Amino acid sequence: MKTLFNPAGSIRRRLLWLLLIGAAVLSGLLYLSVSTVARSAVETTQDSILGAATIAIAEQLRGADDGVEVDIPYTAFSMLGAVGEDRVFYRILVNGETVTGYDDLPLPDTTPAGLTPRYYSHPYQDMMVRIAAVERPVLVSSRSVAVQVLVAQTRTAQDAIVGQMANRAAALGLGFFGVAAVLAVVTARSVVQPVNSLAEAMGRRGPQDLRPVTRPVPQELTPLVAALNGFISRLSGALTRTETFIAEAAHHIRTPLATLRAQAELALRQTDDDATRATLRGVIRSVDDSARSASQLLEHAAVVYRSDQRADDRIDLAALARDIGQSFGPTADLRDLTLAVHTPDSPVWLTADRLLVETALRNLVDNAIKYSNPDGQVSIDVDQSATHASVRVSDRGRGLDGARRSHLTARFQRGGNVGDVVGTGLGLTIVQEVARAQNGSFTLSDRTGGGTCAELSLPL
Amino acid sequence: MRRIILAAVMVLAAHAATAFQIEEETLFPGTPNGRELSILSTTDTEIFRPLIDAFQQANPGVSLRYSVASSTEVYAAVHDDHAAYDLVISSAMDLQMKLANDGYALAHRSAQTGTLPAWARWRDQLYAVAQEPVVTILSRKGFAGLDLPHTRADLLSLMRDNPDRFRGRIGTYDPARSGAGYLFATQDARQSDTFWRLAEVMGTLDPRLYTGSADMIGDLQSGQLIVAYNVLGSYAAASLPPDGDAIILQPEDFTHILLRTALIPRDAPDPGLGGAFLDFLLSDQGQTLLDQVAGLPRINEAALAAEQNLRPIRLDPGLLVYVDPLKRQRFLREWAAAVVQP
Numbered sequence: 001m002k003t004l005f006n007p008a009g010s011i012r013r014r015l016l017w018l019l020l021i022g023a024a025v026l027s028g029l030l031y032l033s034v035s036t037v038a039r040s041a042v043e044t045t046q047d048s049i050l051g052a053a054t055i056a057i058a059e060q061l062r063g064a065d066d067g068v069e070v071d072i073p074y075t076a077f078s079m080l081g082a083v084g085e086d087r088v089f090y091r092i093l094v095n096g097e098t099v100t101g102y103d104d105l106p107l108p109d110t111t112p113a114g115l116t117p118r119y120y121s122h123p124y125q126d127m128m129v130r131i132a133a134v135e136r137p138v139l140v141s142s143r144s145v146a147v148q149v150l151v152a153q154t155r156t157a158q159d160a161i162v163g164q165m166a167n168r169a170a171a172l173g174l175g176f177f178g179v180a181a182v183l184a185v186v187t188a189r190s191v192v193q194p195v196n197s198l199a200e201a202m203g204r205r206g207p208q209d210l211r212p213v214t215r216p217v218p219q220e221l222t223p224l225v226a227a228l229n230g231f232i233s234r235l236s237g238a239l240t241r242t243e244t245f246i247a248e249a250a251h252h253i254r255t256p257l258a259t260l261r262a263q264a265e266l267a268l269r270q271t272d273d274d275a276t277r278a279t280l281r282g283v284i285r286s287v288d289d290s291a292r293s294a295s296q297l298l299e300h301a302a303v304v305y306r307s308d309q310r311a312d313d314r315i316d317l318a319a320l321a322r323d324i325g326q327s328f329g330p331t332a333d334l335r336d337l338t339l340a341v342h343t344p345d346s347p348v349w350l351t352a353d354r355l356l357v358e359t360a361l362r363n364l365v366d367n368a369i370k371y372s373n374p375d376g377q378v379s380i381d382v383d384q385s386a387t388h389a390s391v392r393v394s395d396r397g398r399g400l401d402g403a404r405r406s407h408l409t410a411r412f413q414r415g416g417n418v419g420d421v422v423g424t425g426l427g428l429t430i431v432q433e434v435a436r437a438q439n440g441s442f443t444l445s446d447r448t449g450g451g452t453c454a455e456l457s458l459p460l
Numbered sequence: 461m462r463r464i465i466l467a468a469v470m471v472l473a474a475h476a477a478t479a480f481q482i483e484e485e486t487l488f489p490g491t492p493n494g495r496e497l498s499i500l501s502t503t504d505t506e507i508f509r510p511l512i513d514a515f516q517q518a519n520p521g522v523s524l525r526y527s528v529a530s531s532t533e534v535y536a537a538v539h540d541d542h543a544a545y546d547l548v549i550s551s552a553m554d555l556q557m558k559l560a561n562d563g564y565a566l567a568h569r570s571a572q573t574g575t576l577p578a579w580a581r582w583r584d585q586l587y588a589v590a591q592e593p594v595v596t597i598l599s600r601k602g603f604a605g606l607d608l609p610h611t612r613a614d615l616l617s618l619m620r621d622n623p624d625r626f627r628g629r630i631g632t633y634d635p636a637r638s639g640a641g642y643l644f645a646t647q648d649a650r651q652s653d654t655f656w657r658l659a660e661v662m663g664t665l666d667p668r669l670y671t672g673s674a675d676m677i678g679d680l681q682s683g684q685l686i687v688a689y690n691v692l693g694s695y696a697a698a699s700l701p702p703d704g705d706a707i708i709l710q711p712e713d714f715t716h717i718l719l720r721t722a723l724i725p726r727d728a729p730d731p732g733l734g735g736a737f738l739d740f741l742l743s744d745q746g747q748t749l750l751d752q753v754a755g756l757p758r759i760n761e762a763a764l765a766a767e768q769n770l771r772p773i774r775l776d777p778g779l780l781v782y783v784d785p786l787k788r789q790r791f792l793r794e795w796a797a798a799v800v801q802p
């Protein structure tokens with residue numbers, strides 16, 4: 001019963017219990033009413049046979065000169081044997097004196113009137129017997145004498161019939177309960193089905209899927225779904241506002257920074273004072289730093305926003321890797337680095353958001369170049385398996401120095417190995433975000449022989 | 461086979477300790493101090509001897525005391541004297557029914573009793589072991605020159621038309637003195653009005669009244685009777701040569717089938733042994749012995765269904781009606797008025 005009233009219990013189970021209890025109560029009532037009706041029907045039938053036998057005897061009573069003449073008809077008793085094998089007792093009294101039969105057969109409490117028998121049950125000879133009694137006046141020498149006729153019968157056959165009926169009633173009740181139970185299961189299931197299918201549809205949604213629920217739902221669920229939709233729209237509104245705010249903020253920071261940098265460079269060119277020049281270089285460095293931060297923030301905001309509404313582009317990962325390798329060519333040359341791109345000859349197609357993948361790849365290559373020593377080697381390798389395509393960016397730089405990936409992919413977290421390399425700590429956060437949005441995976445590991453290997457694997 | 465010593469005791473006077481009368485008591489000894497089965501029966505010892513032998517063979521060591529009494533004495537022994545018998549076998553269905561109805565019988569249920577048809581038992585207490593037609597025997601010589609009757613009506617008109625031939629030569633049971641005779645007469649009376657007309661015509665022809673089938677058959681064979689009305693067919697078939705003078709007639713209007721019934725009395729000292737003998741009687745071996753050797757036809761529903769005039773006397777409370785003393789008095793008075801004419 002705990003499940004029935006437990007607010008956290010299952011609705012289906014509660015419904016099922018209530019229906020089953022209802023069915024059980026109804027089955028019980030059915031059994032009781034059928035067996036009661038059957039019993040009283042059988043009793044009435046048996047009584048009327050008994051009564052008929054009694055009346056048959058009473059009707060054969062005749063007044064004679066020397067008393068009452070009793071002539072029990074053969075059929076009176078013979079018919080009592082029709083229903084079953086019950087013992088029969090009788091007693092005939094004239095003016096209260098037993099003239100024949102069983103003189104200890106119990107008399108009725110009140111004298112029966114007319115030819116309507118009075119029926120009563122009484123123990124007799126260690127058994128319960130049903131007795132019918134009639135009283136009839138008979139004229140003997142013009143005087144009326146009262147003759148009472150009692151016929152009794154044990155009730156073995158009746159009990160057997162009633163027992164049989166009760167068994168049938170029980171079978172009926174059980175059958176009724178069985179059908180009701182099946183119906184209850186079906187009902188409970190069909191009532192809870194819309195809730196289940198709504199829950200299932202919600203569960204199937206991606207983590208960033210913030211579309212409103214539009215599927216038709218039963219009336220009772222409409223308020224819930226309306227509330228849910230309101231909640232979703234508020235949530236996505238808040239998200240959008242946040243991203244827009246970040247993007248705008250970054251933009252608003254970058255523009256004055258660009259102006260500031262231009263003015264600082266102008267000032268640098270115009271002064272010869274060493275101390276002032278050093279200060280101005282410091283200012284330019286800081287401005288670059290800030291600009292980088294602003295653009296990484298913007299990029300991150302863009303990635304997060306896009307991963308909500310990602311496009312399903314067909315992209316060739318091999319071609320993308322080659323493009324990026326090319327675009328980083330000058331940067332690599334500046335640091336005397338060899339940048340090699342290895343891709344299969346055939347295109348590596350996958351369905352993903354081009355901008356997201358590109359952003360991730362750019363950040364990985366950026367890291368590889370940034371954390372490499374001059375004259376080092378950076379390679380970009382594209383591979384394809386049955387289900388996944390992967391791009392591996394490896395360098396021979398300083399390595400991760402024991403830092404854990406989960407730490408490095410957190411927002412604004414940088415490793416202890418950075419030295420004087422500038423950065424914001426958002427690059428790997430972006431990569432991780434892209435991997436998650438595309439249902440792919442990102443791993444970062446030290447290479448044997450020094451350096452780092454970063455691998456982004458995406459489903460085809 | 462173990463040797464069996466038979467000790468027959470004729471008890472002609474009243475039994476010393478009891479009020480009821482025993483005609484014959486025979487002890488079939490088993491091992492000393494073994495179990496003893498005592499049976500009270502209306503059937504002659506000789507008829508039951510093969511069954512007793514077979515039973516003792518199957519149950520070695522059991523002693524068997526077989527007592528024979530008339531059906532009214534059998535009833536009295538159980539009802540009034542609570543006599544110590546383990547099994548009571550009687551041809552008086554009405555009295556047996558009365559005993560069972562009044563609670564003097566123990567219930568007995570076994571695989572054997574389960575095979576009996578419903579009409580051959582009552583309340584797990586009363587079981588039919590044999591079914592015997594109630595027949596009329598005619599003397600071929602006595603009927604010379606007359607058409608042989610097929611029904612009671614035929615017989616009636618023959619008697620009416622030839623009173624001289626039948627006078628003093630009609631035999632039937634005296635219902636006042638014979639339990640079986642009373643049962644036959646009452647069942648006849650219940651079945652048809654012809655009975656009373658027959659009784660009246662017989663009454664004018666100076667009938668001879670008997671208490672047993674055997675005497676009646678004997679008198680018919682010796683030529684003193686030419687009609688023996690209502691005789692147990694089993695006795696007749698056993699004692700009459702098939703191609704002799706006697707003709708067994710199963711009246712075509714109706715022929716009652718008497719059920720020889722057994723019950724275990726409430727006061728039985730060893731009801732288990734009584735039940736064992738009852739089961740033996742109902743077993744295939746017992747039934748075959750009864751049928752083939754003892755001459756008491758086995759319980760056979762198909763045989764009854766085959767002939768339309770056969771009416772088994774039903775084991776139902778109707779039988780109690782004629783046991784009622786008032787009813788009995790009335791019936792015997794009417795019968796005497798019809799038959800015993802001044």
Ligand SMILES: Nc1ncnc2c1ncn2[C@@H]1O[C@H](COP(=O)(O)OP(=O)(O)OP(=O)(O)O)[C@@H](O)[C@H]1O
Pocket residue numbers: 292296363366367368369370371372395397398399400408409413414415416417418422423424425426427428429451452
């Ligand atoms: N190829 C690499 N070799 C060595 N360390 C690396 C490499 N790539 C990343 N790291 C470590 O991981 C940290 C986090 O990298 P992440 O790209 O997120 O930040 P960043 O490069 O410092 O800043 P930015 O946001 O400008 O890229 C880095 O600070 C660095 O310590």
Ligand SMILES: [Mg+2]
Pocket residue numbers: 363366367423427428
């Ligand atoms: Mg970086």
